[in-house]
Amino acid sequence: MNILLPLLIITPIMLLLALGLIVFVVLYQKRLIQHQEQVWQLEASKQYQVLEATMQAQEEERRRVARDLHDEVGSMLSLVKLNLYQLTGSIKGESDEVCGAEANIKKLLDEVIGSVRRISHDLMPVVLDKMGHCGAPCLPPPELRCFWSATTRAEGSLQSRSSFCTAWCRNC
């Protein structure tokens, strides 16, 4: 029996080592995969943050250009139109030529004002279109706000608020 002593000692040890190795491989592989997943998640989160920052910057820029066009260029054009009305009203006994030129200039001014408004509306960020104008800085003036909140309470939907604000912006 002594001759088989190494067999009876070494075989269980080798079997235990083999089993231990298999358990180690399985556990270590699971840990590696978990680590890999964490790295992928971090990379995805980083990419998302970069994308979000880029989009925010782009939307901010669009909003700024749209605001400048709407508030400055638009109001200047409206002022020019007003001055034109005053000028033509002060001229007495105007000829047909002057009347024709006046009408032509008014028409052109209306077109330019319309174009500026359209461009400024087109430049509004996509997010604003989706979320509604009320969530954006483009709020109605104070005198209209109580009407606006009454409407929103009555309608109770984002869509109605949004359409109301769009209508207000078009008319302002």
Place this chain on the structure above:
Amino acid sequence: MQVFFEKYYNWLSYAAALSVLLPLLYGLLFLKRGNRLYITLYLYVLTIALIELSGHLTVYLGTDNNLWLSHLYTPIEYFLLTFSYYISLKYRNIRRAIIWSVALFLIFGIMNAFFGEGITQMNSYTKVLESGLLIALALVYFYMTFRNLNKLYLDQDPMFVLSCGILIYFAGTTMAYLMFNRALAISDNMARICLSITYVLNIFFNVVLLVVLKRASRI
């Protein structure tokens, strides 16, 4: 111990021999749509079945010694198992090493059979070398699994299951085969102790082969 040899040893021997029917019969179900790995593994199972049958036939026919079957079986076993690794591992260096190892192993087996231990003795050294090489291949496969990390569920990978089986089976049987000739020189019962360990691990390995065939059929 005597009770074990009289009552249970024969049962264990038959159970080990018949356990090969599990992967053999299961493997037949998916043989037609089997891939290269599946067919290689099924050929291996078929070889085991044929060798078991030959062993029992030689006993039935009353031959004194059927240990020459082991000299025949070991190189075929090594070739088929390494070929399954050859299919699974796509690295050129590993494949080249596998081809070289098969060639060298074949030479060693022939030399051992005719000039070493002899054809009437158990090919212990060949078996030990085979165990060492196959365990090394299983470890290489584990290393590649770590390196590639392309398998989320290891238990679904047939080669991983086979590597686990190889690791346990060959780690467990190496000492039994190494001691077999010396034990047989003392008494038959001593040799039977070695064979009992081998039989238990044979049953285990045949069940592993069944699982491996099941996984390989889904690839």
